[in-house]
Amino acid sequence: MSDGGQWPGQGPHPGGRDPDPATRPSTGSATGPATGPLPYPGDRAWAEGPGAGAAPDPGRQAWAGQGAGATAPYPDQPGGTQQYPTPPYPQQYPPQPSPQQYPGGTRQYPAPGYGGGEPPTWGPPPGHGGDGGGAPRRKRRWPLVTAIVAVLALLVGGGVAAWALLGGSGGASSPNGAVTSLAEDLEGRDHLRAYSRIAPNEATLLTDLGSVLTTELQRLEVLRPDARADTSLDSVTFSGLRFDEAAAEQVRPNVTITKLVAGTVTTTQDPASLPFTDSFKAKVYPDGAPPAGVPETIDIAQVVREQGEPIRIATVQVDGEWYVSGLYTAADYALRDAVVPWPATSIDARGAGSAQDAVRDLVQAALDADVRRVIELTDPTEMAALHDAGPALADGAAGAQPTGARIVDLRTTESDVRGHPGLSLASVTVDDGTGTRVTVTRTGDCVTITGVEGAPPQLCANQLGPLVGAQVGASPAVQELAPRLATAVLNVKVVTTEDGGSWYVAPGQTVVQLYADLLGALQPGDLDALIAGN
Numbered sequence: 001m002s003d004g005g006q007w008p009g010q011g012p013h014p015g016g017r018d019p020d021p022a023t024r025p026s027t028g029s030a031t032g033p034a035t036g037p038l039p040y041p042g043d044r045a046w047a048e049g050p051g052a053g054a055a056p057d058p059g060r061q062a063w064a065g066q067g068a069g070a071t072a073p074y075p076d077q078p079g080g081t082q083q084y085p086t087p088p089y090p091q092q093y094p095p096q097p098s099p100q101q102y103p104g105g106t107r108q109y110p111a112p113g114y115g116g117g118e119p120p121t122w123g124p125p126p127g128h129g130g131d132g133g134g135a136p137r138r139k140r141r142w143p144l145v146t147a148i149v150a151v152l153a154l155l156v157g158g159g160v161a162a163w164a165l166l167g168g169s170g171g172a173s174s175p176n177g178a179v180t181s182l183a184e185d186l187e188g189r190d191h192l193r194a195y196s197r198i199a200p201n202e203a204t205l206l207t208d209l210g211s212v213l214t215t216e217l218q219r220l221e222v223l224r225p226d227a228r229a230d231t232s233l234d235s236v237t238f239s240g241l242r243f244d245e246a247a248a249e250q251v252r253p254n255v256t257i258t259k260l261v262a263g264t265v266t267t268t269q270d271p272a273s274l275p276f277t278d279s280f281k282a283k284v285y286p287d288g289a290p291p292a293g294v295p296e297t298i299d300i301a302q303v304v305r306e307q308g309e310p311i312r313i314a315t316v317q318v319d320g321e322w323y324v325s326g327l328y329t330a331a332d333y334a335l336r337d338a339v340v341p342w343p344a345t346s347i348d349a350r351g352a353g354s355a356q357d358a359v360r361d362l363v364q365a366a367l368d369a370d371v372r373r374v375i376e377l378t379d380p381t382e383m384a385a386l387h388d389a390g391p392a393l394a395d396g397a398a399g400a401q402p403t404g405a406r407i408v409d410l411r412t413t414e415s416d417v418r419g420h421p422g423l424s425l426a427s428v429t430v431d432d433g434t435g436t437r438v439t440v441t442r443t444g445d446c447v448t449i450t451g452v453e454g455a456p457p458q459l460c461a462n463q464l465g466p467l468v469g470a471q472v473g474a475s476p477a478v479q480e481l482a483p484r485l486a487t488a489v490l491n492v493k494v495v496t497t498e499d500g501g502s503w504y505v506a507p508g509q510t511v512v513q514l515y516a517d518l519l520g521a522l523q524p525g526d527l528d529a530l531i532a533g534n
Contacts, residue, residue, distance in 0.1 A: 170193060170195075170196025170197045170323075171196075171197075171318065171319075171320075171321025171322055171323050172197075172321060172322045172323075173321065173322065174322060175248055175256035175258055175315040175322050176243060176245045176248065176258060177322065178197060178258075178315045178322040178323055178324050179243050179258045179260070179313055179315060179324055180243060181197055182194055182197040182324050183238065183241035183242075183243070183263070185197065186238040186241070187238045187239060187240075187241065189234075197323060197324050198323060198324055198325070198326070199316050199318060199323040199324070199325040199326075199327070199328075200318060200323070201318075201381050201382050201384060202325060202326055202327055204382075205382060205508045205509070205512065208418060208509065208512050209512045209515070212512055212513075212515055212516045212519075213515065213519075214227065216515075216516065216519035216520065216522075217519075219524075220519070220522055220523075220524050220527060221277050221279060221280060221524045221527075222276060222277065222280050222527070223275050223276065223277065224275050224276070224277050226275070227275035228275070234273070235267055235268045235269065235270060235273065236265065236266070236267050237264075237265070237266040237267075237268075238263065238264070238265055238266075239263060239264045239266070240262060240263040240264060241260065241262070241263035241300070242260070242261055242262040242263055243258050243259055243260055243261065243313075244259045244261045244310060245258075247259040247310065251332070251341075251342040252342055252344075252388060253317075254316055254317040254318075254388075255314060255315070255316050255317075255328055255342070255388065256314075256315050256317075256322070257312045257313070257314055257315075257332055258312070258313050258314075258315055259310035259311070259312065259313075260300060260304075260310055260311040260312075260313055261300070261301065261304055261310045261311075262300055262301045262304075263300045263301075264297050264298065264299055264300065265297070265298045265300070266295050266296065266297040266298075267295065267296050267297075268292060268293065268295045268296075269292065269293040269296075270292035270293070271285065271289040271290055271292075272289040272291075272292070273292075280527075283527070283528065283531050284531070312329065312332055312333065312336075313329055314328035314329040314331070314332050315328075316328050316384070316385075325385065327383075327384075327385035327386075328385045328388075330385075331385045331386070331388070331389040334389070335389060335392055338392070338396065340392045340395075340396070341392075342388075342389070342392075343388070343389065343390070343391035343392050345391055346387050346388045346390060346391070347372055347375045347376060347387050347390030347391060347394065348376065348387070349376060349378075349380035349387065349499070349502070349504065350376040350377070350502070351376075351377060351499065351500075351502025351503050351504045352377065352502065352503050352504075353502070353503065354503055355414070355421045355423060355496035355498075355503045356410065356411075356412050356423060357503065358377055358496050358503040358504055358505050359410070359412065359423055359494050359496065359505060360407055360410045361373070361377055362374055362377040362378075362505050363407060363410075364406070364407050365377065367402065367403045367405045367406070367407070368402045368403075369397065369400035369401060369402045369403070370402075371390075371393055371394045371397040371400070372390065372394040375387060375390040375393070375394070377504055377505055378504060378505055378506070378507060379497045379499070379504045379505065379506040379507075379508075379509075380499060380504065381497075381499065382497070382506050382507070382508050382509065383506075383507060383508070403433065404432070404433025404434075405430050405431065405432050405433050406430065406431045406433065407428065407429070407430055408429040408430065408431050408437060409427070409428065409429040410427075410428050410429075411426040411427045411428070412424060412425060412426055413425075413426050415493065417493055417495050417509065417513050418495075418509070420495050420496060420497050420506065420509065421495070421496050422493030422494065422495050422496075422513060423493060423494045423496060424490070424491055424492065424493050424494075425440070425442055425490070425492075426441070426442055427439065427440065427441040427442065428440050436451060437451050438450070438451040438452055439451055442490060444460075445460055445461040445462070445483075445486075445487050445490065446458050446459065446460035446461070447459055447460075447490070461483040461484075461486035461487045461490065462483045463483075476529070477526065477529035477530050478530075480526075480529075481521075481522070481526055481530075484521040484522075485518065485521050487521065488517045488518050488520065488521040489518075491517055492513075492514060492517060493510070493513050493517070494510050495509035495510045495512075495513055497509075
């Protein structure tokens with residue numbers, strides 16, 4: 001936003017706000033339109049004002065090359081403005097080292113030699129331990145970024161119902177429209193509308209996770225039957241969230257990184273307000289629930305000053321509309337921490353002929369250290385961010401050594417998982433690369449291992465109680481629970497999906513089902529015994 005913090009005009013919709021209030025922002029620099037190749041790491045000018053904290057880490061330069069950056073006031077910045085660049089287009093790759101502007105003078109740091117005919121080297125930046133010099137790398141931004149992603153994860157209360165009630169998608173026509181609409185919804189506590197701003201594939205995954213956790217915790221008599229999955233958001237207050245629209249970076253044709261520069265996030269811890277059952281509260285708080293804690297506020301403008309750059313929040317275009325994405329946000333920060341630009345290409349999906357073949361091929365690719373093939377076999381809708389960031393991951397793993405092991409035979413048992421085939425292990429035979437073959441076969445709650453010298457002929461879940469007790473203590477509750485958890489682990493299902501006649505592994509849905517299976521092994525009395533035993 002560039003109007004001094006005023007939100008876009010109001011418009012008619014069920015929440016009293018225009019769901020797409022912003023026009024599409026320019027992703028170009030202050031001097032030109034968005035054309036040319038994607039930005040690569042380059043130089044950055046900093047002019048920090050009083051109280052701005054430590055100087056920026058020279059190894060963590062912005063994802064923009066040499067060129068003019070937009071000057072914008074940082075919220076509450078004493079003494080004027082601070083430089084941070086918008087992506088210049090067309091991109092000018094600097095052939096020579098260029099100066100970094102710091103308070104009190106100029107210091108030289110080399111920029112990647114894109115113009116000199118040498119390929120960029122993605123090694124450790126100066127001062128990060130790779131060259132033995134400089135200060136250790138500072139931990140930055142992650143607590144707030146994690147909090148933002150956690151907020152997105154909590155927006156699962158409406159689920160499919162929210163989609164139906166709102167009459168469809170909550171996407172926007174621009175990246176800035178997506179984040180400002182989400183900000184308005186969060187400030188207005190319109191959680192159903194906020195849910196619709198999340199990328200559809202991530203919203204589906206979060207809905208399934210929220211449903212599993214809520215259902216299981218209600219069955220275990222931890223949550224009340226009327227508990228909402230978004231209850232935790234009631235203790236969070238958002239205010240004055242503001243994005244610098246001019247600084248947005250289009251890192252891919254379908255991905256734009258927006259810049260959060262101001263606002264506050266206030267949390268209040270009040271155990272008494274949590275939707276626990278009375279019986280669970282009595283167990284956890286035998287002397288009564290503690291009083292509400294003092295509200296804690298994160299001042300985003302202060303965080304921006306301390307880390308020397310805005311909070312980056314990714315948006316992704318899906319079917320012509322823009323959404324906020326937690327997975328692309330995580331991928332963006334991972335690439336920045338590795339000092340690697342967003343790839344200009346993606347790893348295309350290339351599935352297998354059957355669900356079982358997809359699982360087998362993915363495991364074999366992992367044994368072969370073939371990261372590209374692993375990514376090819378992941379669900380292209382659920383893991384779109386992984387496919388788009390994939391070339392950088394594959395390049396980074398280029399030196400990994402294969403194990404030499406080969407899957408000779410794999411057999412699975414199929415069950416339905418939310419409309420998708422979930423595959424559990426029946427038997428597997430692996431050649432370790434030296435001619436030795438090991439076979440693991442499951443029969444009921446037991447596994448038989450052949451080909452390993454000294455291995456027991458059979459290991460069953462009910463044998464694990466004494467083994468676990470010997471390691472973690474002789475608690476009867478733990479020993480009684482161990483066999484059921486062991487059975488749940490044996491029942492772990494790899495969820496597969498079909499797309500265009502090819503089969504893929506769905507990592508996100510697999511994790512959701514893991515929660516379902518492990519929680520499903522518990523009974524309400526188990527929690528009583530475990531709490532009493534501590």
